[in-house]
Amino acid sequence: xxxxxxxxxxxxxxxxxxxxxxxxxxxxxxxxxxxxxxxxxxxxxxxxxxxxxxxxxxxxxxxxxxxxxxxxxxxxxxxxxxxxxxxxxxxxxxxxxxxxxxxxxxxxxxxxxxxxxxxxxxxxxxxxxxxxxxxxxxxxxxxxxxxxxxxxxxxxxxxxxxxxxxxxxxxxxxxxxxxxxxxxxxxxxxxxxxxxxxxxxxxxxxxxxxxxxxxxxxxxxxxxxx
Amino acid sequence: xxxxxxxxxxxxxxxxxxxxxxxxxxxxxxxxxxxxxxxxxxxxxxxxxxxxxxxxxxxxxxxxxxxxxxxxxxxxxxxxxxxxxxxxxxxxxxxxxxxxxxxxxxxxxxxxxxxxxxxxxxxxxxxxxxxxxxxxxxxxxxxxxxxxxxxxxxxxxxxxxxxxxxxxxxxxxxxxxxxxxxxxxxxxxxxxxxxxxxxxxxxxxxxxxxxxxxxxxxxxxxxxxx
Numbered sequence: 001x002x003x004x005x006x007x008x009x010x011x012x013x014x015x016x017x018x019x020x021x022x023x024x025x026x027x028x029x030x031x032x033x034x035x036x037x038x039x040x041x042x043x044x045x046x047x048x049x050x051x052x053x054x055x056x057x058x059x060x061x062x063x064x065x066x067x068x069x070x071x072x073x074x075x076x077x078x079x080x081x082x083x084x085x086x087x088x089x090x091x092x093x094x095x096x097x098x099x100x101x102x103x104x105x106x107x108x109x110x111x112x113x114x115x116x117x118x119x120x121x122x123x124x125x126x127x128x129x130x131x132x133x134x135x136x137x138x139x140x141x142x143x144x145x146x147x148x149x150x151x152x153x154x155x156x157x158x159x160x161x162x163x164x165x166x167x168x169x170x171x172x173x174x175x176x177x178x179x180x181x182x183x184x185x186x187x188x189x190x191x192x193x194x195x196x197x198x199x200x201x202x203x204x205x206x207x208x209x210x211x212x213x214x215x216x217x218x219x220x221x222x223x224x225x226x
Numbered sequence: 227x228x229x230x231x232x233x234x235x236x237x238x239x240x241x242x243x244x245x246x247x248x249x250x251x252x253x254x255x256x257x258x259x260x261x262x263x264x265x266x267x268x269x270x271x272x273x274x275x276x277x278x279x280x281x282x283x284x285x286x287x288x289x290x291x292x293x294x295x296x297x298x299x300x301x302x303x304x305x306x307x308x309x310x311x312x313x314x315x316x317x318x319x320x321x322x323x324x325x326x327x328x329x330x331x332x333x334x335x336x337x338x339x340x341x342x343x344x345x346x347x348x349x350x351x352x353x354x355x356x357x358x359x360x361x362x363x364x365x366x367x368x369x370x371x372x373x374x375x376x377x378x379x380x381x382x383x384x385x386x387x388x389x390x391x392x393x394x395x396x397x398x399x400x401x402x403x404x405x406x407x408x409x410x411x412x413x414x415x416x417x418x419x420x421x422x423x424x425x426x427x428x429x430x431x432x433x434x435x436x437x438x439x440x441x442x443x444x445x446x447x448x449x450x451x452x
Contacts, residue, residue, distance in 0.1 A: 054373045054374070055373065055374055056284065056370045057284075058282065058283075058284030058285045058370075059284045059374060134373060135369065135372075139428055140369050142428065142432050143282070143361065143365070143366050143369050143370070144285075144366075144369070144370050146361075146431045146432050147280045147281065148281055153432060157432045157433065160432070188441065191441070192441055192442070194425075194429075195426045195438055195442060196422040196425050197425065198428055199365075199422050199423065199424035199427075199428070200421045201425075202368065202369055202421075202424055202425070203386065203417075203421050205368075205373070206368050206379060206382055206383045206386070212421055215414065215417070216418070219418050
């Protein structure tokens with residue numbers, strides 16, 4: 001018997017009609033990179049992100065998604081091979097958004113390197129705020145599926161590693177300018193910042209509050225990068 | 227249609243026969259506080275912890291547990307009202323173990339306060355090692371169920387808050403001795419250490435490695451508490 005979580009509520013209004021669709025954070029006035037996506041596929045991915053962020057993978061039912069989006073089952077399987085394929089495409093789109101925030105922040109050559117790093121975490125916090133402080137989808141699905149699904153585990157670990165490397169490049173730039181101690185290992189520092197951030201994102205999900213994220217930014221800049 | 231995770235493996239040997247039952251970490255020679263538990267109930271809770279740590283809540287099937295433990299269904303429902311009740315009892319036992327580590331570490335008055343705090347995290351890392359670096363059950367279930375189950379969310383948040391308060395008491399002792407800056411807020415510092423720790427535990431679950439945990443301990447003592 002595989003019991004369903006008792007008292008699980010129906011999909012919330014925020015899930016069925018996400019206030020801020022993906023892409024709105026990065027390019028409010030320019031066309032979204034999603035514009036080439038079939039409208040039905042994009043709607044499934046938008047509602048899928050909100051649902052996965054709220055419930056996680058195993059408690060997300062495809063049937064609920066179909067009802068919420070008024071999409072017939074055949075159409076879902078036209079766009080996605082399986083629930084796993086669907087979730088991985090939601091993750092890819094989410095990561096594209098995080099990477100866009102990363103490029104916008106770190107690529108801003110008018111600002112000092114450490115300001116760019118801070119700007120990334122502040123934008124990420126605004127992204128979480130737009131989703132109601134449900135934390136990090138990479139962290140969430142990585143945790144839920146790490147031990148039982150190798151495809152997810154590798155994707156999530158690759159995502160963390162890629163973000164840490166990109167942050168480390170900018171920390172290295174700061175180090176060379178003398179804004180960080182010469183003996184600092186930028187990649188190690190970037191990984192530590194990221195781990196603290198993910199722990200804070202998890203706590204903010206429990207509390208539904210930005211406070212742990214704000215504290216993580218402050219402490220990273222006061223201590224890890226001191 | 228509520229799809230099951232494709233390719234989910236059967237319960238692993240480590241789950242069916244946990245190498246180190248709960249209680250072994252804290253009191254190797256003295257009787258376990260679990261001794262009063264019915265043997266069947268204890269076995270279900272031991273295998274339940276290993277299974278929940280590996281799979282999370284939603285992917286844990288009661289039927290798999292019954293097969294793995296050779297316990298009949300009626301006996302399970304004699305000891306537990308529901309799957310949720312079962313998982314909450316596993317969590318309570320896990321928290322009792324973490325709290326025992328906390329008391330053993332922080333109550334050791336022969337050592338300086340900061341050494342006691344470090345000892346707690348080192349013991350916790352040994353506890354995670356005994357489970358194959360699957361991370362923190364509180365973090366894991368808190369993430370998975372935060373948005374859909376209020377009982378779990380409150381229990382996990384209460385657990386973090388209790389641990390942070392206990393750590394803060396010892397940090398306050400260190401502050402009063404002059405081992406920490408006078409202007410430090412011990413409760414805020416304890417929460418930050420805990421969030422970094424949970425993020426590192428999540429990363430160690432992805433990597434199945436102690437490296438992120440070791441880094442979190444080092445950085446906490448080099449920076450947050452500097």
